[in-house]
Amino acid sequence: MSGTKKDVRDIEPKQFRKNPVNETLKTAWDFSRHLIDSSLDMIVAVDQDRRIVEFNKAAQEAFGYRPEEILGRPVDVLYADMEESREVSLEVARNGSLVREITNIRKNGEPFPCLLSAAMIRDENGRVIGVVGNSRDETERKRAAEALQNYSKRLGELVETRTTALKTANEELHREIAERRRTETALREAEVRLIRHRDELEDAVAQRTLELEEKNHALQVQAQKLSEMNAALGILFEQRDTDRQELEKTLMQNIR
Incomplete structure (x- = not known):
């Protein structure tokens, strides 16, 4: 670009100079340029090659560029x-427009937040010839929000400091009440445990007594069965002796 200083109104976008189809748009652009420059918001327009063709005064002040430094x-x-x-260019191409927060950078390298609203520029035939973006520097708003947040934080700390004594006394009272309730609860629980333990012992004694009675009965039954078995065995032994004697007698007779 030439180093000759020019006012933004004297710089004509390349596409407007070379493309006669855009003469109507050029005329409308020239007519509205004073409105663009009077806007408090930054207005930046780019052509189809994403090169800057409009950079209003608000944008110049925010970014720190003169028109001859940035156009093109x-x-x-x-x-x-x-x-x-x-990403912004792709989203505008895909949806036709967008509104989102972005991070711009000034000429001196300082980044700053902006709220961007962008849309496609079309000629009288509906053909897309560029994109125009209207953005607002969010730096002061964010600073104000941060200052408000810090103020709220300090106010909260002050309120907390002034209520510490009351809070401490209240907590101490609650602790005493809680301790008293814990003591009462512990006593009730101990009483319940003692009663439960007594009942468990009584149940255990009753159960053990029942088991012993059942075992004693079983032993008696077993003793009775053993007695009956001994009697039966005695009869069997007697019968075996009788049978043996008869067998011996028979054998002796056969031998004779």
Whole structure:
């Protein structure tokens, strides 16, 4: 670009000079340029190659660029992150417009937050010839929000400090009440445990007594069975002796 200083109104976008189809748009652009420059918001327009063709006074003040320094340059130079610049372009191309918070960067390298509203520019035939973005520097708003947050934090700390004594006394009272309740609860629980233990012992004694009675009965039954078995065995032994004697007698007779 030439180093000759020019006012933004004297710099004509390249596409307007060379493309006669855009003469109507050029006329409308020239007519509205004074409105653009009077806007408090930053207005930046780019052509189809994403090169800057409009950079109003609010943008010049915010970014620190003079028109002759920025017109014709890729819009990427205004973004702190080039990837975000490409994301914005792709989203506008896909949806026709967008509204999102972005991070721009000033000429001196300082990043700053902006709220961007962007939309496609079309000629009288509906053909897309560029994109215009209207953005607002969010630095002061965020500073104010941060200051308000800090004030709220300090106020909260002050309130907390002034109520510490009351809170401490209240906590001590609650601790005493809680301790008294714990003591009462412990006594009730101990009483319940003693009663339960007594009942368990009584149940255990009763159960053991029943088991012993059952075992004693079983032993008596077993003793009775053993007695009956002994009697039966005695009869069997007697019968065996009788049978043996008869067998011996028979054998002796056969021998004779």
